[in-house]
Amino acid sequence: MEKNKKDVIKLLETIAVYLELKGENPFKISAYRKAAAALERDERSLSDIDDFTKIKGVGKGTNTVIIDYLQNHESETLRNLEKEIPAGLIALLQLPGLGGKKIAKLYQELGVVDGESLKSACENGQVEKLDGFGKKTSENILRALSEHNKRPERLPIGIMLQAAEKVEAYLKTVSEIDTFSLAGSLRRMRETVKDIDFIIATKSPDTVRKRLLEFKNNKEIIANGPTKVSVVIEDVYTISVDFRIVTIEEFATTLHHFTGSKEHNIGMRQLAKIRGEKINEYGIVKESTNEVLTFQSERAFFKHFGLQYVPPELRENRGELEQFKSPVHYIDKRDIRGDLHMHTTWSDGAQSVQEMVNYARSIGYEYIAITDHSKALKVANGLNETRLRKQREEISRLNEKYSDIHIFAGVEMDILADGSLDFTSDFLKEMDFVIGAIHSSFNQTEKQIMHRLFTALENPYVHLIAHPTGRLIGRRNNYAVNMELLIEKAIETETVLEINANPNRLDLSAHWAKVAQEMGALLAINTDAHSYNMFSHMEYGIRTAVRGWVKQETVINTWEKDKLQQFLNRHK
Structure with a gap:
């Protein structure tokens, strides 16, 4: 992907942080921060800048790093620093009150390399003895570590959408999948989401199951059954992802069922009951004959009940089943x-x-x-x-x-x-x-x-x-x-x-x-x-x-x- 100005600024700021953690010369660290600030102030886009060294604040060294990054889409300087600095230190930057200088001191003087070693150094009294820290700082760090490690039961939609996009990108590479869709509360655009659900239609369920288990972000396999694969992926947080595997005929009804909400599904089941039918996750069963009806799309599923297509965002049983008996124009x-x-x-x-x-x-x-x-x-x-x-x-x-x-x-x-x-x-x-x-x-x-x-x-x-x-x-x-x-x-x-x-x-x-x-x-x-x-x-x-x-x-x-x-x- 083509790099933009924001990418370059972020690179320079990231290198400055790594250099700080490494304990490098303050002037060298400052050079990267000055170059980032200079680029931020410059009103031109990257395509309009013919010579970065003409920008006050960008020196020969930082110019070389920028050119390398733009030409190769990655930075050799950053790559080498990532090898030298423990990855666990970068995560510590998320803790309130801990900047690069303090983390560098903890790393260089106490051998702190991650959250666990930092917790240990606080608990055994080493941190409070360090210059510029003290007992209160140590207690604050322990509290911050404790809160940081608690994954909320429901995560913000922005984090979950980002994680779901990575899963979707992978699913698109699996040729045996006929079609798939996000489901659950994320599809309904709830502001906080517990986990991620996907419905997958395929003629080759065994192959698809195998491919799902090969996703590089998988941290743990929770379930691997004939119709359901559950994994935990590593993203900003650890996130549970459920994949339901069905036939193409079952796809629309299964997607509707697992999109929810629970309240919406109860309302739909009541409509079915009036018609002498039962809805399950694979289709609609006519009670008089036990015939199972399936549908080519959710639109056809709703039409069966005399309804217009109800968008997922409105499936909360808050009047949509009455409103969508007639055509409704919602913004799109x-x-x-x-x-x-x-x-x-x-x-x-x-x-x-x-x-x-x-x-x-x-x-x-x-x-x-x-x-x-x-x-x-x-x-x-x-x-x-x-x-x-x-x-x-x-x-x-x-x-x-x-x-x-x-x-x-x-x-x-x-x-x-x-x-x-x-x-x-x-x-x-x-x-x-x-x-x-x-x-x-x-x-x-x-x-x-x-x-x-x-x-x-x-x-x-x-x-x-x-x-x-x-x-x-x-x-x-x-x-x-x-x-x-x-x-x-x-x-x-x-x-x-x-x-x-x-x-x-x-x-x-x-x-x-x-x-x-x-x-x-x-x-x-x-x-x-x-x-x-x-x-x-x-x-x-x-x-x-x-x-x-x-x-x-x-x-x-x-x-x-x-x-x-x-x-x-x-x-x-």
């Missing part, structure tokens, strides 16, 4: 005309404006908004007024160049901790599209958070509030936002609320998207893409919207360009 990928939240190399993105535009054109978008970070977010190389005006000139040139797409010149503007905005109203008026977002001071009171959000909502030139609750699923709770008040104010000011499609966010959640629509708010489904591959996250945003019963007309990036433009310009 074909409705999306563009993406209104993305970043480029001008701030912390991996690709240039031109590259993001061309990628958007290649997937058929009619419009996009370029929304790099604003000046307050220094860590993301945020843009000030001068740089945004300069970027707008580039966007204008591209709008003249391409007739098949329109590019809105936008910004993701920080809503500051004191309740002020990062730009004046006079400047915001110049922008085509303005996003307001909270990126700091998440622990403020509800009063403070709502004051900040209301400041943005009341500004006539702020069009959208991004990731409105600030949550990261399983990693960070939402800040103290009163959602009903936020939605009411958004409706009053005609400000759009975002469903951020990043699988780590899905913010708004399906629940709040449903409430927002019912109350009368407008929504947008955006990827917040920082690179090409994140454009594909739109699927997760759409599926979250489906789970929230969101209609196409509620979502502004399903509107035609002229209607959208008229809406954005209504206060100008």
Whole structure:
């Protein structure tokens, strides 16, 4: 896969960490960090940089490493460091309060190489005697180790989707599989998931079972029966994966059964009972004759009961069996005309404006908004007024160049901790599209958070509030936002609320998207893409919207360009 700017920056930062663990010269470590920071600040994409040494902060040594990485798609420097440094030390960087310097000290002075040896060194009193540590630090490390080793019963959907994609990639290589599908709560887009389920149809079950056991990520084999293989795979966490192996005739009914939910399946069984039928995982049994009916697709399965196809995201027995007796149009990928939240190399993105535009054109978008970070977010190389005006000139040139797409010149503007905005109203008026977002001071009171959000909502030139609750699923709770008040104010000011499609966010959640629509708010489904591959996250945003019963007309990036433009310009 072609490397982008983000990949190079990550490589340089990773090498710096390895050098730190190794106890290398601080100047050498600093050289890699300076080169990474210099690349982050540079507004060009990799394809526009002809000589890295012309960038202040990139020296001959780091330039050689970059060129090697780009030419060979891997780094010899990093590969050699990985051989020298125990892999277990890298995992310790996840522990709060332990950076590279401290871990290097533990490694070099106490021989700590992983979590177990660190725990032992804490328990026998060695750590607290080290310079710069002490008894309290040792106790904190033990507590952090204990919490880190506890795998939650349910894992965040972002982690599980990533793991499932690796399994899917492997299943696609098994030629004996006729078809397969994800099932279970992950297919229904639950925000936390216990394990992963796949349904596989094949004419060669023995061969498929054998191939499933050969998957390189397998850590443990739990079951290996004629119709079910269960394994534990090693990913970010250890994750259980169940494979159900059926015939092609049984596939649709089995997929429906194991997709669930339990409540939805109970509802379906009640419908079958009225008809004198029983549903099991392999088909429908007519009680009068014991005839077993199978179906070519789930769509045909639902049609048998006089229902339209019910998307997996809605199978919770919350009214879908009544609603889908008649045609229901729920939002889908074909409705999306563009993406209104993305970043480029001008701030912390991996690709240039031109590259993001061309990628958007290649997937058929009619419009996009370029929304790099604003000046307050220094860590993301945020843009000030001068740089945004300069970027707008580039966007204008591209709008003249391409007739098949329109590019809105936008910004993701920080809503500051004191309740002020990062730009004046006079400047915001110049922008085509303005996003307001909270990126700091998440622990403020509800009063403070709502004051900040209301400041943005009341500004006539702020069009959208991004990731409105600030949550990261399983990693960070939402800040103290009163959602009903936020939605009411958004409706009053005609400000759009975002469903951020990043699988780590899905913010708004399906629940709040449903409430927002019912109350009368407008929504947008955006990827917040920082690179090409994140454009594909739109699927997760759409599926979250489906789970929230969101209609196409509620979502502004399903509107035609002229209607959208008229809406954005209504206060100008």
